[in-house]
Amino acid sequence: MPLDMDDALQTFIIESRELLQQMEEALLQIELQPGNPELINAIFRAAHTIKGSAGLFGLDPIVAFTHVAESVLDRVRSHELALDGPLTALFLAVGDQLGGMIDRLARKVATDPEQEAAIAALVSRLEACLKGKRSEAASHPAPADTAAVPANSATSSPANTAPTLAVPPVPASAATRSAAHWHIALEFGPDVLRHGMDPISILRYLGTLGDIRTLIPHTDRVPALAALDAENCYLGFDLALESQADAALIDGAFDFIREDCRIGLLPPGADLAGCRAYVASQDDPAASLDLLLECGSLDPDTAVSLALPCALAEVEPAAAAETGAVLPTSSDITPPAPQPATPPASASRSASAEARPDSPRADNSEARLIRVDADKLDQLINLVGELIIAGAGANMVARAQHVPELIEATALLSRLVEDVRDSALNLRMVQIGATFNRFRRVVRDVSRELGKDIELEIHGGETELDKSVVEKIGDPLTHIVRNAMDHGIEAAEVRQAQGKPARGRLRLNAFHDSGSIVIEVSDDGRGLDKARILQKAVERGMVEAGASLSDSEIFSLVFEPGFSTAEQISKLSGRGVGMDVVKSNIEALRGSVELASTPGAGTTVRIRLPLTLAIIDGFMVGVAGAAYVVPLDMVVECIELPTALASGSGSPDYLNLRGNLLPFIRLRDLFEIAGPPPPRENVVVVQYAGQRAGLVVDRLQGELQTVIKPLGKVFSRIRGIGGSTILGNGEVALILDIPGLVGQLARLRRTLSSPATLAAAHGQ
Amino acid sequence: MSANFPRPLSLNGELNIYTASLWRDRLLAEIGDCDDIELDLAAVSEIDASGVQLLLAARRHCQMQGRRCELGPLSAPVREALEFCRLLPLPPR
Numbered sequence: 052m053p054l055d056m057d058d059a060l061q062t063f064i065i066e067s068r069e070l071l072q073q074m075e076e077a078l079l080q081i082e083l084q085p086g087n088p089e090l091i092n093a094i095f096r097a098a099h100t101i102k103g104s105a106g107l108f109g110l111d112p113i114v115a116f117t118h119v120a121e122s123v124l125d126r127v128r129s130h131e132l133a134l135d136g137p138l139t140a141l142f143l144a145v146g147d148q149l150g151g152m153i154d155r156l157a158r159k160v161a162t163d164p165e166q167e168a169a170i171a172a173l174v175s176r177l178e179a180c181l182k183g184k185r186s187e188a189a190s191h192p193a194p195a196d197t198a199a200v201p202a203n204s205a206t207s208s209p210a211n212t213a214p215t216l217a218v219p220p221v222p223a224s225a226a227t228r229s230a231a232h233w234h235i236a237l238e239f240g241p242d243v244l245r246h247g248m249d250p251i252s253i254l255r256y257l258g259t260l261g262d263i264r265t266l267i268p269h270t271d272r273v274p275a276l277a278a279l280d281a282e283n284c285y286l287g288f289d290l291a292l293e294s295q296a297d298a299a300l301i302d303g304a305f306d307f308i309r310e311d312c313r314i315g316l317l318p319p320g321a322d323l324a325g326c327r328a329y330v331a332s333q334d335d336p337a338a339s340l341d342l343l344l345e346c347g348s349l350d351p352d353t354a355v356s357l358a359l360p361c362a363l364a365e366v367e368p369a370a371a372a373e374t375g376a377v378l379p380t381s382s383d384i385t386p387p388a389p390q391p392a393t394p395p396a397s398a399s400r401s402a403s404a405e406a407r408p409d410s411p412r413a414d415n416s417e418a419r420l421i422r423v424d425a426d427k428l429d430q431l432i433n434l435v436g437e438l439i440i441a442g443a444g445a446n447m448v449a450r451a452q453h454v455p456e457l458i459e460a461t462a463l464l465s466r467l468v469e470d471v472r473d474s475a476l477n478l479r480m481v482q483i484g485a486t487f488n489r490f491r492r493v494v495r496d497v498s499r500e501l502g503k504d505i506e507l508e509i510h511g512g513e514t515e516l517d518k519s520v521v522e523k524i525g526d527p528l529t530h531i532v533r534n535a536m537d538h539g540i541e542a543a544e545v546r547q548a549q550g551k552p553a554r555g556r557l558r559l560n561a562f563h564d565s566g567s568i569v570i571e572v573s574d575d576g577r578g579l580d581k582a583r584i585l586q587k588a589v590e591r592g593m594v595e596a597g598a599s600l601s602d603s604e605i606f607s608l609v610f611e612p613g614f615s616t617a618e619q620i621s622k623l624s625g626r627g628v629g630m631d632v633v634k635s636n637i638e639a640l641r642g643s644v645e646l647a648s649t650p651g652a653g654t655t656v657r658i659r660l661p662l663t664l665a666i667i668d669g670f671m672v673g674v675a676g677a678a679y680v681v682p683l684d685m686v687v688e689c690i691e692l693p694t695a696l697a698s699g700s701g702s703p704d705y706l707n708l709r710g711n712l713l714p715f716i717r718l719r720d721l722f723e724i725a726g727p728p729p730p731r732e733n734v735v736v737v738q739y740a741g742q743r744a745g746l747v748v749d750r751l752q753g754e755l756q757t758v759i760k761p762l763g764k765v766f767s768r769i770r771g772i773g774g775s776t777i778l779g780n781g782e783v784a785l786i787l788d789i790p791g792l793v794g795q796l797a798r799l800r801r802t803l804s805s806p807a808t809l810a811a812a813h814g815q
Numbered sequence: 816m817s818a819n820f821p822r823p824l825s826l827n828g829e830l831n832i833y834t835a836s837l838w839r840d841r842l843l844a845e846i847g848d849c850d851d852i853e854l855d856l857a858a859v860s861e862i863d864a865s866g867v868q869l870l871l872a873a874r875r876h877c878q879m880q881g882r883r884c885e886l887g888p889l890s891a892p893v894r895e896a897l898e899f900c901r902l903l904p905l906p907p908r
């Protein structure tokens with residue numbers, strides 16, 4: 052077995068988890084849209100692909116288990132069974148069990164007897180669906196109910212006893228290599244349109260001969276507008292056509308364009324030689340192989356044997372890895388080169404051959420995805436970071452030389468580097484929707500557990516943020532969501548008594564706001580009880596009795612370690628561990644969390660996170676000899692410090708900014724920099740989470756791209772510094788921790804905002 | 816940074832081999848060179864492959880200049896044709 056089998060297995064594990072996730076989403080969705088064929092297909096495809104891929108690895112228990120599930124789903128697809136509530140619940144359980152099997156595979160743990168029994172129970176429940184079906188008329192959906200009602204054991208299923216785990220995969224006919232549909236590749240010549248033929252009409256005609264399963268447009272020959280001859284044809288298509296029509300009829304479709312076009316036809320069930328001839332006839336064999344795979348016209352094994360003799364070097368690893376559900380990566384393909392046509396073990400062959408025809412991507416967007424190792428992305432971003440620093444260095448040298456051409460060239464270069472940076476960072480950006488969607492299951496399960504009726508609303512799922520942030524935000528969010536459902540939303544009777552709708556609402560929302568992403572979890576429950584929080588805090592000695600605290604200060608007590616007001620400790624939350632962990636998790640991501648609440652109307656938890664953890668646009672300022680960087684997104688404006696407030700004159704640390712009190716920090720004082728201030732100082736006005744503050748600096752040095760380098764552990768407790776960066780000349784600049792500084796000033800401001808001090812500020 | 820709305824560019828009537836050259840010249844004249852574009856195709860009564868590739872070419876034109884060119888409102892024939900060609904949404908490049 053080649054070494055890379057392990058890698059391939061990893062890929063299988065990752066992809067199976069993704070498929071299970073999709074399956075779960077589709078199952079939850081189908082509760083809202085019963086009978087939606089697309090969803091049913093998605094569920095079927097997930098089970099089918101996992102089965103096929105598991106077969107490749109000889110994972111017989113998974114194959115056997117999914118086979119039964121798939122058979123039931125097949126009945127659902129053919130409308131013999133209805134995917135109703137109980138059956139959905141059964142399949143959710145099947146998905147969980149499969150997830151467990153995959154987890155055990157990942158952890159290399161054997162299945163214990165208890166789990167075996169659970170699997171057996173599920174299998175017999177599934178088989179009961181099948182059995183019931185055979186004995187009854189197709190119009191009767193009852194078997195699904197009877198199968199799903201018995202809650203937990205194999206014995207309760209009347210129809211079947213021992214699970215038949217040894218279901219053999221259906222053997223594929225050995226000689227057949229390509230799928231059971233026509234694969235047609237069309238590259239239209241320039242004159243097709245002028246000759247009065249419309250490529251789209253030709254495709255539509257093909258559509259009348261059968262069912263166009265997949266259609267992949269080739270648009271890369273289309274030039275930009277200026278170079279376009281609008282009467283030339285630049286298009287091409289690859290398609291999979293499932294048709295009973297005979298070869299002559301299909302071939303006849305191209306009679307009028309034969310002279311102008313390049314036409315490739317691969318009939319259904321072509322043998323290896325046929326496939327090879329087809330691929331060889333194409334201009335770009337490697338690309339055509341990819342297209343065959345993308346259309347599901349070939350199974351990956353055949354593709355591998357085709358690729359070996361003809362164009363191994365041209366098959367891009369990425370493209371190869373992308374093609375199948377779980378297909379050995381191209382590094383897998385390389386070692387056994389001398390024996391291309393050796394069929395692998397028959398079980399895996401048939402499973403994979405079977406997996407192909409149905410797993411072609413339902414839509415093209417999916418097929419365009421490439422799976423990339425996260426480390427590679429990190430390395431790319433690191434390199435881009437170095438590039439930015441090097442670019443800044445070149446820029447400085449150019450300016451020092453006063454050569455206009457050089458300055459222009461470096462300016463162009465840095466603009467391009469900026470674009471590269473943006474697209475490199477974009478690679479890591481993922482939509483938060485997938486994370487949000489996971490909560491559908493959480494909400495469904497938890498609301499059942501609590502006996503509450505709770506509806507989940509999701510907004511802003513398309514908001515993007517850095518993948519590393521997404522991964523780490525899941526747990527804190529889960530905790531907040533559970534808390535809201537457990538403590539926030541009242542029981543239905545209580546709600547009705549208060550004149551609220553019986554059904555509780557939980558809302559997840561995400562949006563971008565000045566360089567941050569904001570995630571909100573809101574409920575329409577009872578809201579936070581300020582008096583009780585305060586009382587509890589006093590009891591625990593966290594606050595002195597009689598202290599006057601603002602609303603937000605009271606709410607923030609909830610995030611203190613060891614704080615819990617729940618009178619009844621429930622299974623879900625309320626043990627006083629959690630909210631403080633939530634807060635520290637979020638702060639570890641350079642984010643912040645706050646609470647807003649209206650008694651009787653609900654609570655909103657608002658999490659604010661930086662968009663990315665790696666590179667930002669910065670604004671550089673100078674104090675004495677040192678340079679500091681402020682994240683540009685947080686800079687509002689820059690003003691000159693009024694001379695009356697000059698440093699060292701003992702004047703107050705706030706000024707009147709167009710009628711508003713603006714507290715400020717003198718960086719010179721904060722960092723205890725010796726030496727006299729310059730005659731003119733500047734104030735950089737920054738804003739974070741709706742609060743403004745000023746930073747008094749000596750010089751404003753303009754914008755620069757900043758690669759954030761973390762500070763060592765030794766410096767982690769320093770207040771006011773969030774990181775460091777390296778400037779073009781090799782010097783180090785410190786990045787200011789604006790959230791920390793603004794928070795510090797905001798506390799100061801509350802003590803200041805009495806009318807007297809404001810009047811004093813006006814008097815300046 | 817581009818919080819601005821894209822500038823709408825309307826096409827109407829037939830968008831086929833008979834009119835493709837005309838439309839190509841008009842688009843080239845009107846597409847400008849700095850702002851984002853939204854193609855309003857609500858009034859297009861007919862489209863064929865030449866029309867489809869004209870849309871792709873306009874988009875490529877904008878993308879080469881680093882600006883966006885999105886589809887705005889679509890008439891039924893346009894939507895149907897693009898969907899049939901699996902070009903809705905338009906490919907990123």
